[in-house]
Structures are given as C-alpha cells and as structure tokens.
Amino acid sequence: MSASSFLVLLGRGCTQTFRRPQLALPASFSMVQLRLESSQAVPAARLPYRVKVNAGKRYAWCACGHSQKQPFCDGAHRTKAPTISPLRFTPEKDQNVMLCACKQTKNAPYCDGSHFKVIFQDVVKSVKGVFK
Numbered sequence: 001m002s003a004s005s006f007l008v009l010l011g012r013g014c015t016q017t018f019r020r021p022q023l024a025l026p027a028s029f030s031m032v033q034l035r036l037e038s039s040q041a042v043p044a045a046r047l048p049y050r051v052k053v054n055a056g057k058r059y060a061w062c063a064c065g066h067s068q069k070q071p072f073c074d075g076a077h078r079t080k081a082p083t084i085s086p087l088r089f090t091p092e093k094d095q096n097v098m099l100c101a102c103k104q105t106k107n108a109p110y111c112d113g114s115h116f117k118v119i120f121q122d123v124v125k126s127v128k129g130v131f132k
C-alpha cells in the first residue's frame with residue numbers, strides 16, 4: 001500500500017489495522033538457530049563474581065550463563081542449554097575466589113581474564129554499529 005492510498009483511507013475514517021508481514025523461515029533454519037542457542041554459553045556478566053567458598057562444600061558453577069543464581073547453577077540449562085552442564089567443584093579450603101561470569105574462561109570455574117576479550121568484542125561491535 002502506498003503512502004497516498006493510506007492517507008486516503010485514513011481520511012475516510014478507515015479503521016483497518018495493518019500488520020507487519022511475518023518473515024517465514026524454513027523449518028530447517030529455525031532448528032539450526034535453536035541448536036546454536038542451546039550449545040553456546042552466554043555471558044551472565046562481563047566481570048567475575050567474588051565469592052567466599054567453604055572447604056568441603058560442593059558447588060555447581062553455572063557454565064551456560066542462563067542461571068538466575070549466578071555464578072551458581074539453578075537448573076536453567078535443562079531448558080535453555082541442554083548440551084551444557086554445570087561444573088561441580090569442592091574447594092579444599094575456605095577462601096575468596098573469583099568465579100567466571102563471562103563463561104569464556106579456560107580455567108573453569110575460576111576467572112582467567114578472558115572477560116577482557118568479551119569486553120573488547122563488545123566495544124568492537126558497538127564501534128562498528130556507529131560507523132555503519
């Protein structure tokens with residue numbers, strides 16, 4: 001519908017509502033998207049969590065990033081990322097630790113500084129968005 005015919009209809013008091021056409025994706029595409037979403041961890045935050053852990057107590061560190069009880073697992077991976085399991089660990093002594101929140105660490109569940117890479121990628125994305 002052209003803009004002029006829309007204005008004519010509007011002038012006549014037409015109350016028809018216009019809907020944005022739905023983008024029809026092939027079933028295989030949406031399945032691929034679902035697979036990608038369920039197999040990749042998402043950053044829960046960009047900086048690590050400082051947590052006091054107790055010796056001998058078992059913890060389950062959220063590896064998928066979907067938990068609402070970060071940095072620990074609340075079972076959200078079962079529905080949102082079924083291919084990712086939490087990492088269970090038992091500290092040997094009472095201490096304060098930095099647990100990874102970006103979910104990119106190579107030393108899970110502890111922060112290894114990989115969040116700087118995530119932050120840098122975010123900055124690059126925003127700069128690219130500005131100069132589009």
Ligand code: FES
Nearest residue numbers: 100101102111114
């Ligand atoms: S928060 Fe993930 S490596 Fe630091």
